[in-house]
Amino acid sequence: MAKILIIGGGGREHALAWKLKQSPKVEKIYIAPGNGGMSNVGEIVDIKTSEFDKLTAFAKEKSIDFTVIGPDDPLGAGIVDAFKKEGLRVWGPVKAAARIEASKAFAKDIMAKENIPTAEFRSFDNYEEALKYLREKGAPIVIKASGLAQGKGVTVCQTLEEAEVALKDAMVNKIFGEAGNTVVIEECIYGPEYSIHAFTDGKTFKMFPSSQDHKPVFDGGKGPNTGGMGTIAPVPWVTSEVMDEVSKKVVGPVLKGLEKAGALFVGLIYPGMMETQNGSKVIEFNCRFGDPETQSYIRLLKSDLYEILDASVDGRLDEVEIEWHPGFACCVALASGGYPGSYEKGKEITGIEEAEKMDDIIVFHAGTKLENGKIVTNGGRVLGVTAKADTLRGALDKAYAAIKLINFDGMHYRTDIGLESLNMKV
Secondary structure, three states: OEEEEEEEOOHHHHHHHHHHOOOOOEEEEEEEEOOOOOOOOOEEOOOOOOOHHHHHHHHHHOOOOEEEEOOHHHHHOOHHHHHHHOOOOEEOOOHHHHHHHHOHHHHHHHHHHOOOOEOOEEEEOOHHHHHHHHHHHOOOEEEEEOOOOOOOOEEEEOOHHHHHHHHHHHHOOOOOHHHHOOEEEEEOOOOOEEEOOEEEOOOOEEEOOOEEEOOEEEHHHEEEEOOOOEEEEOOOOOOHHHHHHHHHHHHHHHHHHHHHOOOOOOEEEEEEEEEEOOEEEEEEEEOOOOOOHHHHHHHHEOOOHHHHHHHHHHOOHHHOOOOEOOOEEEEEEEEOOOOOOOOOOOOEOEOHHHHHOOOOEEEEEOOEEEEOOEEEEOOOEEEEEEEEEOOHHHHHHHHHHHHOOOEOOOOEOOOOOOHHHHHOOO
């Protein structure tokens, strides 16, 4: 029986804890720093994800058998290396491998070397050179801060003026901090996006079904980008042929490329894909479970999650058969008023228990806090309402029916999660 520590405090970590708790091999779960709604799945530990020394000391003190890392920032900063140095079992990529997400310039370099399909690009750490190249290329064009920027470092620019502002903001005004020291300037490609996840022990990898996030804050894909307003899984128009192509041309090659670079990748590799007129292309790589993709995936995963993660760390993923429930799942994010800009906290949330009494509804907490015995808002994305059904339409209908029971002051959400995919020709 294993004692598990989960690092992170959002909806993704709540979903992982919820699933790990179901394993007969798991005795106890701790979550650091967790959030107000997670106490039903684990013990909340008040340590920040950046406090590596405190986290490793806690793991030793509590005789933790296995640590699972959720967010990208600690992975990029080398939390797995810190745990391994202390002789602790930990799931996730080491710092050198996490660069596939932490540095878009590094990821693009790997893609070029391994012939992985992606948009044409150049990387720059000099503002004047970047500006010159930008003016040569013109618009539309994409400006990406190379480092981690909480999913907000990418600007799709329709005019040269817009692109020049985005470049200056990243490299000169440092609106993304050090993440903008290097930028990637990329051709603008077009098409619907989807997410691919794969468990890997560095050699073997096992693909998930496809999923799709909805980044812009408002219906119709309008407004600023967010951490993700909702997901569906699987995506009806992503065919088995497309999945085979991504497996052979993207996931396999990137793992080989990382190994060649001396960075064996163990954990979860997650390419964000776009289906263009010229086939599927990689927009970016992530080195961890997506959020809110995880919340949908966890509802579909039939196998024991702990067994999969344990086998990945041991390099025996080839021995594990991963099963998924048939049908579809979705997650709709309920956000604070003003998100992704400034928002107020401390708004009381009602209706979660009533919503979870409905068939196939689980509500995962993201930005919540327990205050005087009440659950209140404590973040931008507050809750993820998930549902499962035989059809995508059925899952969406269930989720939106459940949402009608939940309320907090300023609550807003997209009403069109999955609709575009429902209407697309397969």
